Amino acid sequence: MKLGILLESSELEPRVALIPEAIKQLRTLGIECLIEQGAGSRAGYSDDAFREAGGEIVPSAANVLSQVNILVKVSCPSIDQINALQEKSILIAPLNEWRNAQEVALLRQRNIMSFALELIPRISRAQNMDILSSMASIAGYKAVLLAANFSGKFFPMMMTAAGTVAPSKVLVIGAGVAGLQAIATARRLGAIVEAFDVRPAVKEEVQSLGAKFIDIDLGETDTQTSGGYAKELSDNAKQRQQAALAKHIAMADTVVSTAAIPGKAAPRIISTAMVESMKSGAVIVDLAAETGGNCELSKCGEIVKTANGVTIIGPANLAATVPVHASAMFSKNVLNFIKLFIVKGEFTLNFEDEILAATCITGR
Numbered sequence: 001m002k003l004g005i006l007l008e009s010s011e012l013e014p015r016v017a018l019i020p021e022a023i024k025q026l027r028t029l030g031i032e033c034l035i036e037q038g039a040g041s042r043a044g045y046s047d048d049a050f051r052e053a054g055g056e057i058v059p060s061a062a063n064v065l066s067q068v069n070i071l072v073k074v075s076c077p078s079i080d081q082i083n084a085l086q087e088k089s090i091l092i093a094p095l096n097e098w099r100n101a102q103e104v105a106l107l108r109q110r111n112i113m114s115f116a117l118e119l120i121p122r123i124s125r126a127q128n129m130d131i132l133s134s135m136a137s138i139a140g141y142k143a144v145l146l147a148a149n150f151s152g153k154f155f156p157m158m159m160t161a162a163g164t165v166a167p168s169k170v171l172v173i174g175a176g177v178a179g180l181q182a183i184a185t186a187r188r189l190g191a192i193v194e195a196f197d198v199r200p201a202v203k204e205e206v207q208s209l210g211a212k213f214i215d216i217d218l219g220e221t222d223t224q225t226s227g228g229y230a231k232e233l234s235d236n237a238k239q240r241q242q243a244a245l246a247k248h249i250a251m252a253d254t255v256v257s258t259a260a261i262p263g264k265a266a267p268r269i270i271s272t273a274m275v276e277s278m279k280s281g282a283v284i285v286d287l288a289a290e291t292g293g294n295c296e297l298s299k300c301g302e303i304v305k306t307a308n309g310v311t312i313i314g315p316a317n318l319a320a321t322v323p324v325h326a327s328a329m330f331s332k333n334v335l336n337f338i339k340l341f342i343v344k345g346e347f348t349l350n351f352e353d354e355i356l357a358a359t360c361i362t363g364r
Contacts (some may be wrong), residue, residue, distance in 0.1 A: 001030070001031050001032070001070060002031070002032045002033075002034060002069050003018075003031050003033050003034070003040050003065070003068060003069070003070040003071075003072060004033075004034045004036075004060050004064040004065065004068030004070065004071045004320065005018050005033065005034070005035045005036065005055075005064070005072055005073075006036045006050075006064055006065075006073060006081070007036045007037070007038050007039040007041075007061065008030075008073070008074050008075060009078060011123045012316070012317060012320065013075055013317065014042035014043050014320055015042075015043050015074045015319070015326050015327045015330060016045055016074070016299045016323075016327045017072040017073050017074050017093075017327075017330065017331065018033070018072055018334060018335070018336060018360075019040065019043075019045050019222040019327055019331040020045055020049040020052065020053035020055070021052050021053065021329055021331070022042075022331045022332070022334070022335045023035070023054055023055045023173065024053040024054055026335070027053070027054035027055075027352045029338075029339075029342050029345075030345070030347075031070075031327070031338075032056070032183075033050075033054065033055040033056065034055070034058050034063070034064050034067060034068055035047070035050045035055045035056065035057055035064075036057075036058060036060065036064050037057050037059050037060070038062075039056065040179050040327070042094075043323040043324055043326075043327040044056055044323065044324045044327075045327065051162075055126065056159060060204045061067070061081065061084075062084060062108075065069055065081060065084035065086075066084065066086070067084055067214040068085075068089065069086070069089050070089065070091075070092065070167050071085060071089065071090070071091050071092070071093075071359070072092045072211060072328045072334055073091070073093035074094070074327075074330060075093065075094060075095060075235070076093060076095050076100045076103050076265065077091065077093065077103065077224065078103070079102065079103060079106060080206065082103060082107055083106070083110070085112055086113065087107070087110055087111050088111055088112070088113070088363070089112055089113070090112070090113045090114075090363075091107065091112055091113070091114040091115065092114075092115045092337065092338070093114070093115075093116070093117060093307060094116065094117045094118045094131060095107075095114060095116040095118070096116070096359060097116065098149055098263050104362060107362040107363070108362040108363070110223050110364060111363055112363050113227065113306065113362065113363030114360070114362045114363060115336065115351075115356070115360055115361075116313065116358040116359050116361050117131045117334070117359065118131065118132055118262075119358050119359045119361070120337070120355065120359060121210075121354060121355060121358045122229070123354070125355070126355050128333065128353065129333050129334075129336045129337040130333060131330055131333045133176070134319075134321075134326075134330060135175045135176035135319040135326065135329070135330070136176065136177040136330075137177050137178065137181045137324070137329075138181075138318065138319040138322050138326055138329070139177035139258075139287055139319055140177065140179060140180065140181030140182035140184075140185065140258065140313075141181050141182070141185050141322075142183040142315075142318045142319075142321055142322065143178070143182050143256045143258075143285040143287055143315070143318065144170075144182050144189065144254075144285075146285050146313055146318075147256060147285050147313075148254075149162075149190060150283045150303075150313065151253060151254060151281070152281040153168050153246065153253055153281065154164075154167070154190075155167065155168045155186065155191040155327040156166065156188050156189060156190020158277075161231070161276075162203070163167070164298070167190055167191055167192050168188040168192070168253040169191070169192050169194075169251060169252050169253050169254075170191040170192065170193045170194075170252065170254045170255075170256065171193075171194055171195070171252040171254070171255045171256070172193060172194075172196075172251065172255075172256045173185070173195070173196055173197075173256070173257040173258065173259055173269055173270075173294065174195035174196075174204065174230070174257065174259035174260070174294075174353070175195050175196075175199075175202040175206050175213075175258075176197075176202075176229075176230070176258060176260070177217050177254070178287055178350075179195060179208065179258040180202075180205060180206070182258065182298055183195055183206060183211045184209050185326070186254075186256070187209060187211065193210070193211035193212070194210060194211055194213070194214055194254075194353045195207075195211045195212070195214065195319075196213070196214040196241075196245060196248070198224075198231070198233060198237075198241070199223055199224045200215075200223075201229055201264065204277065206350070207229075211294075213319075214244070214245070214248060216240065216241055216243060216245070217239055217240065217257040218233065218237040218240050219234075220233070220234060220236075220237050220239055223237075225250045226269070226287070228324075229262050230259065230260070230261060231261070232261050233267070233268065234259070241243075241269065242269065242274075245269065245270075246273075249277065249278060250274070250277040250278060250279075251283060253279070253281070253282055254276070254282065254283045254284075255270065255282070255283070256284075256285045256287065256350060257269065257270060257287060257288060257294035257295060258287045258288065258294075259286070259288060259294050260288055262293060264291075265291055266288035266289075266291040266292045266294050266300065267294065268292075268293070268294065268296060269294045269295070270286075270294055270295035270296065271296055272296050272297060275295065275297055275312070276306070276312050278308070279309075279310075280309030280310070281309055281310075282309075282310045282311070282312070283312075283313065284310065284311070284313065285310045285315065286298040286312065286313065286314050286315075287315065287341065289301070289314030289315060289316065290316055290317070293314060295312060295314075297312050298312055298314040299312075299313060300316050301315070301316040302314055302316045308359040326338055337355070340353060340355060340356055341356075
C-alpha cells in the first residue's frame with residue numbers, strides 16, 4: 001500500500017496530516033509514504049525530516065495522487081484532487097458532508113472509500129483517534145489568549161503601587177473539550193470564571209477546574225445525545241437559556257462561546273440585545289463562527305467592533321494557528337485510526353469494527 005500526504009492548498013491551513021514520526025511508524029507496518037514537496041514546511045517539518053523517517057518526497061500533488069492507494073488530509077480534498085485520485089482508493093480526512101456535499105457526492109460517484117474523521121464515535125477505545133477533541137482543545141486555549149490580547153483589562157488580580165486591580169470576569173458558554181480548555185486557561189491567567197452548558201453532567205468537570213457552573217432550569221432534561229454531544233434545544237428551552245444568561249453576559253469582561261451541534265449550524269445564544277448590554281471594552285470570542293456563530297453579530301474570520309465598544313472575534317480554524325503541535329496531535333489521531341486497518345500485519349477492512357463502520361461514508 002502507498003499512502004500520500006499533500007501540502008494543504010489553502011494558505012490559511014499550515015498543518016500537515018502526518019508528521020515524520022508517524023511516517024516512521026507506518027513504514028514499520030509496511031506502508032510506503034509519498035509526501036508532496038514542502039507538505040510539512042509551514043508546520044515546522046522539513047522534507048529532510050520526512051526522508052529520514054523513510055518517506056519519499058515527490059515534486060507535486062499530481063505525482064502523489066496518481067500513485068497512492070490511501071490519501072490522508074487535514075481538510076476535505078478539492079474537486080480536482082478527488083478527480084485525480086485512483087478509483088477504489090481510500091481517503092482519510094475530515095469531510096463534513098453537510099458543508100462539502102458536492103465533494104462527497106463525487107467521492108461516492110468515483111467509488112472512493114472515504115472515512116470522515118469527524119465521525120469518530122465518542123467511545124473509550126476511540127479517544128486516541130478523536131480529532132475533534134484534539135483540535136477543540138487547541139481552539140479553547142487560543143480563544144482565551146485572543147481574548148486576553150484584545151481586552152483592555154488584566155485577567156489576574158494585580159496588586160501594584162498604584163492600587164489593586166480586580167481580576168477579569170470570564171464567561172464560557174459550552175463546556176465540551178474547547179470550553180473546558182478555555183476554562184482551564186482563563187483560570188491559569190487568574191480570571192474569575194463561570195460557565196454554562198445544557199448538559200448537567202459536565203457540572204462537576206467545570207467545578208473541578210475552579211469555575212462556577214451556572215444552573216439554568218431549561219424545562220427539559222433530554223439535552224445530550226448518546227455520544228455525549230449537546231442536543232438542539234426546543235424553542236421554550238432556548239428562551240429560558242437566553243433569559244438566564246443575559247445577566248451573566250452583561251457582567252462579563254470576556255465571553256468565550258463554544259456551543260456546537262454536530263452536523264448542524266451553531267445554536268444562536270448571544271443576541272444583539274445581549275451584546276448591547278455589555279460593558280465597553282468587553283470581548284466575545286465566538287468559536288462557533290465557522291458554523292454560523294453563537295452570537296448574532298459574529299462574522300467568521302473577522303473582528304467586529306460594536307457601537308458600544310464590544311469586540312467580537314469570529315476566528316476561523318484556530319487550531320491551525322498552533323501548527324506544530326496541532327499537526328502532531330492530528331497525526332497521532334490519524335495513525336491510531338490507520339492501525340485499525342492493520343490486522344496481523346495485513347491490510348484489512350473489517351466493518352464489524354464500530355469505528356470503521358461509523359466513519360465510512362462512501363465506497364463501502
